[in-house]
Amino acid sequence: AHDSGAPIDFSAAHIELQDKAKQAILSGDVVVKQANMTLDAARMTVHYTGQIIGGSPQISRLDAAGGVTVVRPGQRASAQYAVYDLNSRVVTLLGNVRLQQGSNTLNGGRAHINLDSGLATMDGSAVGNGSGTTRQQNGRVTGTFSAPKRNP
């Protein structure tokens, strides 16, 4: 399982820390690493709750936008938007999502990757904001699976 409490390392061209708004805005090929998960995007916003308990801020959510790719051991997903909710430990991907797991690939409108179980659920409902999202055969999920060859 993925440890959402592990330190998160961000790197980007620009970072703006807004303490009063309790958020940090990153832009310019943002790369985020936490434990064995890497998340790249063009822009990202980190939301954290106010209380600093024991010196460590309570990160609540990362919103990534613009060519997002999530790479985890055995899983690789790309989409237009991603929301990583640290509390529920789920990464939600939106906007022509492409999920590769092992040698299988899935395309759809939206995907949820549960970091605890590693389970990725995909559904075809297209993202409703119109601009820039291509409809995947009106909201269907397509995928190609390759069954391992049975040696005789």
Add this chain to the structure above:
Amino acid sequence: MSEIARQVRSRRQQWAAPGGRHDRVVAIAQMALPVATGVLAAFLVTAPLTRVGDVSFVLDKNRVAVAKERLRISKASYRGEDAKGQPFELQAGSAIQKSSTVPIVQLRDLAAKITLADGPATLRANHGSYDMDSDKIAIQGPVEFRGAGGYSLDTRNAVVNLKTRKLESGGAVQGTTPLGTFSADHMQANLADHTVTLNGNARLRIVPKRANRQP
């Protein structure tokens, strides 16, 4: 002649008679004085040879304690106002101004107290040079900013503009804020509304709460 005159003359005659007091004085002097002059002459001849230290001295400008700086204050305290009229106070262990033409005061272990919208804030540093005209402090070494509500910003080598309440890093910078530790090529922080803007391969490390499981 009167009796007294005869007595006076005879006393003078006794004084002058051979073997009298005067003769003894002259005999002693006759022997003592030449000896004294010989001793004195000998001393004068040998005195310069046996002289030990350099008796004469010259007032050397470099070795005399000349005050180099124009103004030296210890426990300095300087009060001013920022653009919005909020007061700020600058205290320092010692403040030295090199010369009156240069409005730069070198400060050592300085503490600036600024009142911001959300409360008082302090900024501490070991060395800084305060430009009185532009109200800017160029800080060498560590800088600690503590704002209201537990906000903190620690970094190094920054320029603090007391008028606009902004802090800017000279070059590459590291630092920590409540959110995490950061590093970048350049940093500008707005001390009033607690924002830090990092430009040029910015890094940020956040250590979220260990067990992030909220119901």
